[in-house]
Amino acid sequence: MKTKILRGQALSFKADPFIVGDQASIHYESDGLIFLQDGKVTEFGSYKNLKDKIPAGAEIKVYTDSLIIPGFVDTHVHYPQTQIIGAYGKQLIDWLNNYTFIAEQQFADYSHAEKIAKVFVQESLRAGTTTSAVFCTVHPHSVDAIFEEAQKLNLRMVAGKVLMDRNAPAALTDTAQSAYDDSKALIKKWHGKGRLSYAVTPRFAPTSSPEQLELAGALWKESPGTYMHTHISENLGEIAWVKDLFPERKSYLDVYDHYGLVGERSLLAHGVHLTEEEFTRIHKTGACVCHCSTSNEFLGSGLFPFERAKDKKRPVRVGLGTDIGAGTSFSHLQTMNESYKIAQLQGYSLSSACAFYLATKGGANSLYLDDKIGSIAPGMEADLVVLDLKSTPLMDFRMSYCKDIHEVLFILMTLGDDRATKAVYVAGTQVYGE
Ligand code: GUN
Numbered sequence: 056m057k058t059k060i061l062r063g064q065a066l067s068f069k070a071d072p073f074i075v076g077d078q079a080s081i082h083y084e085s086d087g088l089i090f091l092q093d094g095k096v097t098e099f100g101s102y103k104n105l106k107d108k109i110p111a112g113a114e115i116k117v118y119t120d121s122l123i124i125p126g127f128v129d130t131h132v133h134y135p136q137t138q139i140i141g142a143y144g145k146q147l148i149d150w151l152n153n154y155t156f157i158a159e160q161q162f163a164d165y166s167h168a169e170k171i172a173k174v175f176v177q178e179s180l181r182a183g184t185t186t187s188a189v190f191c192t193v194h195p196h197s198v199d200a201i202f203e204e205a206q207k208l209n210l211r212m213v214a215g216k217v218l219m220d221r222n223a224p225a226a227l228t229d230t231a232q233s234a235y236d237d238s239k240a241l242i243k244k245w246h247g248k249g250r251l252s253y254a255v256t257p258r259f260a261p262t263s264s265p266e267q268l269e270l271a272g273a274l275w276k277e278s279p280g281t282y283m284h285t286h287i288s289e290n291l292g293e294i295a296w297v298k299d300l301f302p303e304r305k306s307y308l309d310v311y312d313h314y315g316l317v318g319e320r321s322l323l324a325h326g327v328h329l330t331e332e333e334f335t336r337i338h339k340t341g342a343c344v345c346h347c348s349t350s351n352e353f354l355g356s357g358l359f360p361f362e363r364a365k366d367k368k369r370p371v372r373v374g375l376g377t378d379i380g381a382g383t384s385f386s387h388l389q390t391m392n393e394s395y396k397i398a399q400l401q402g403y404s405l406s407s408a409c410a411f412y413l414a415t416k417g418g419a420n421s422l423y424l425d426d427k428i429g430s431i432a433p434g435m436e437a438d439l440v441v442l443d444l445k446s447t448p449l450m451d452f453r454m455s456y457c458k459d460i461h462e463v464l465f466i467l468m469t470l471g472d473d474r475a476t477k478a479v480y481v482a483g484t485q486v487y488g489e
């Protein structure tokens with residue numbers, strides 16, 4: 056296949072800025088070249104250093120007033136909730152009962168699932184997101200609908216059927232055994248097909264019986280390379296409910312841990328109210344916390360404790376999640392904007408390098424995919440987003456006062472949204488924009 060080359064400002068992360076600091080973590084080229092071949096990046100460096108390597112006949116696309124970065128990684132999102140973004144109401148449990156469980160029942164109809172999956176994928180690309188870890192609904196065919204859509208564009212994606220056998224409407228419940236059987240069949244059908252991975256997906260402890268969690272743990276154990284995706288410690292009422300339902304367990308995390316659901320590739324959404332003991336256990340097991348800022352604000356769940364999560368003594372893997380539809384934006388730029396404010400309210404300043412790291416390589420690291428996606432380097436899959444540094448008149452004006460790339464990143468995450476997505480490349484093929 057012919058080499059395709061992108062030229063422009065470009066940025067990627069070599070290392071974790073939470074550990075090595077902002078300056079040492081970034082690889083920034085003010086005039087960069089990125090060589091793409093057979094779906095992968097083959098070279099990334101300055102125009103000056105690479106210009107002599109440009110093969111005769113290579114197609115070169117020049118992006119001016121732009122910044123090319125790795126595609127965003129959304130570590131927690133619900134595609135069926137695309138239709139309920141911005142549903143006015145109270146906190147988590149009321150919101151689930153009044154909106155979520157109503158909307159998810161419509162996914163009994165496969166054509167509805169197909170329709171929403173299409174909208175979800177288009178909105179994700181419009182926001183510059185190229186990999187997502189996705190909750191489906193209890194219906195096995197809801198997984199088919201999203202994976203089929205992802206497959207059309209060769210997107211890397213993680214998804215799974217929701218497991219719920221109690222505390223939900225009858226139309227949305229499975230049983231411990233049917234959840235196991237249906238998930239096992241879906242793993243066989245989809246896991247490892249192209250760029251798709253399966254996640255065993257118990258919704259959260261209150262909607263699964265001990266028997267269901269037990270079987271989910273067994274299934275996860277016997278399905279190497281799959282993920283476990285759930286929610287944890289999002290809301291104080293939810294935490295009290297879990298205590299009531301599982302009085303013998305010492306913490307919320309311990310419920311999942313007891314059933315063998317905590318380890319590498321466990322995606323734990325929210326973790327707003329995790330204790331020191333729980334953070335330590337998450338660190339030790341290599342699980343990840345998906346921080347969903349716009350959702351936590353929208354549902355009034357609380358302030359994610361960044362400083363504790365990233366404590367250098369026992370840092371935990373953290374990825375960003377949009378958590379659509381409790382989250383209010385598909386855009387990781389907006390998600391970073393709100394994460395910054397959440398940190399500020401606790402006296403902690405999240406640098407632009409740290410925020411963009413979480414949205415790219417940090418998210419990939421949380422998913423144990425950082426050898427494949429999340430950065431621009433030879434051998435990495437060529438999932439890229441080109442951000443427009445003049446996406447609005449105000450951004451254009453404000454950028455003219457930026458002194459360095461860190462300030463540029465900060466303005467992007469403060470003023471930017473999906474209007475800043477100029478182009479998106481998935482495995483080297485342009486799938487969105489100019
Ligand atoms: N906890 C259990 N289910 C959900 C959900 O759908 N959204 C959010 N934000 N939290 C949950």
Ligand code: ZN
Binds near residue numbers: 131133324
């Ligand atoms: Zn969620």
